[in-house]
Every structure is written in structure tokens, then in C-alpha cells.
Amino acid sequence: MADLFGEPIVPGLAYGEEVVTAEEEADLIAAIDDCGLAPFRFQGFLGKRLTRTFGWSYDFDKGGFAPAQPLPGWLSPLRRRAARFAGLEPDDLVHALLIRYDPGAGIGWHRDRPQFGEVIGVSLGQPATLRFRRRRPDGFDRRSLLLRPRSVYHLHGEARWTWEHGIAPMPATRWSITFRSLSEKGLLHARG
Numbered sequence: 001m002a003d004l005f006g007e008p009i010v011p012g013l014a015y016g017e018e019v020v021t022a023e024e025e026a027d028l029i030a031a032i033d034d035c036g037l038a039p040f041r042f043q044g045f046l047g048k049r050l051t052r053t054f055g056w057s058y059d060f061d062k063g064g065f066a067p068a069q070p071l072p073g074w075l076s077p078l079r080r081r082a083a084r085f086a087g088l089e090p091d092d093l094v095h096a097l098l099i100r101y102d103p104g105a106g107i108g109w110h111r112d113r114p115q116f117g118e119v120i121g122v123s124l125g126q127p128a129t130l131r132f133r134r135r136r137p138d139g140f141d142r143r144s145l146l147l148r149p150r151s152v153y154h155l156h157g158e159a160r161w162t163w164e165h166g167i168a169p170m171p172a173t174r175w176s177i178t179f180r181s182l183s184e185k186g187l188l189h190a191r192g
Helices: 022-033 073-086 157-161 184-191
Strands: 013-016 038-042 045-054 056-059 064-067 095-101 107-110 116-124 128-136 139-147 151-155 164-167 174-182
Touching: 013 073, 013 139, 022 095, 022 116, 022 174, 045 056, 064 184, 073 116, 073 151, 073 174, 116 157, 116 184, 139 151, 174 184
Parallel strands: none
Antiparallel strands: 013 151, 038 045, 045 095, 056 064, 095 174, 107 164, 116 151, 116 174, 128 139, 128 164
16 A cells, blocks of 8 residues: 555555455355354453454463464455465465454454464454554554455565554454464564
């Protein structure tokens, strides 16, 4: 996503719309809701968003990184599109996180765990504001991007490793599917 002068709003951020059709979006939302979502757990607290992880999981209570159930087959077509959008191979995307944000839910400022590499997200259901911030000596640089339903974004380079991101709380339900590759750290862990 670029500003009026063609510069990305955050270096390393790519954005595209209509990665799926409205019919595919409805099918994906139904599949997400049917896959056994559970409240997000973080250091003993339960978050407002509901999640399910495939491929690899990170335990935020214990700090553990471990294999999880394989990605279900119904994610394969979307994984191929996400990989193509990011210039990756589908097999590079070894992790999938499914999230339902019910009204009032968002996600605070964070960088994805260092075991993961590139991040490709697909936004479903309702528009959402993806916020970015980068610390500077006197405060923060801030940017934001409106994620339209059925859109895709890719975080790599500076957007992935230097900027924090988050989703502002929303008044309506939204779903997302996030695919991730493994970083060098993650690959070392996976090899044992």
C-alpha cells in the first residue's frame, strides 16, 4: 500500500484487494467458525478473540514453540493465493492462525514471534484498521491501513521486523486467516 507519491506507508508492507470472492469469503468464515475456536490465551489471561492454530503453535503461557495439527485441506487454495501474492512457495507457509474478532475485540501492539518469518494475512467479514507504530527517541511514528473485506496483506522486511502492528477494536465481527513462514530461528528449532 502506497501513499499519494507511490511510497509504501510502511516499507515491507504489500496490500491487495479481492483475494477471494464473496462466496469464497462466506465459505471460509463458515469453516473458521466450524473448526473449534477457543479464546486466545496469554500469560494466564483469556483474550476476547477466538483462535485456532495449525502447522506450528506458540504457547504464550509457557513460551513454547511446537508442531501443531497439519493445515486442513480447505486452506490449501487460499494458501496458494497468499503465497503467490507474497512471491513465496505455498510450502513456505507452514503456519496458519484462524481468528474471529467478536465485537469489541482487537489485538494490541506486537511483533509476531521471532520463530516466524514472513506474515500474510487475509481479512474477512468487516473492514478493520491495521495500525503500525515504530519507536523513535521522542515518541512513535504511526501509520494505519484500512483492511477491506476479502483483502490480503504481506509483512516482510522493515514492516515485519521494525514496526509493531495491531488491530483496533471493532464494533462488528471480523475473521482473519494469517499464514506464516518460519524464520531462521524457527527453522533451527524445527530441525531440532
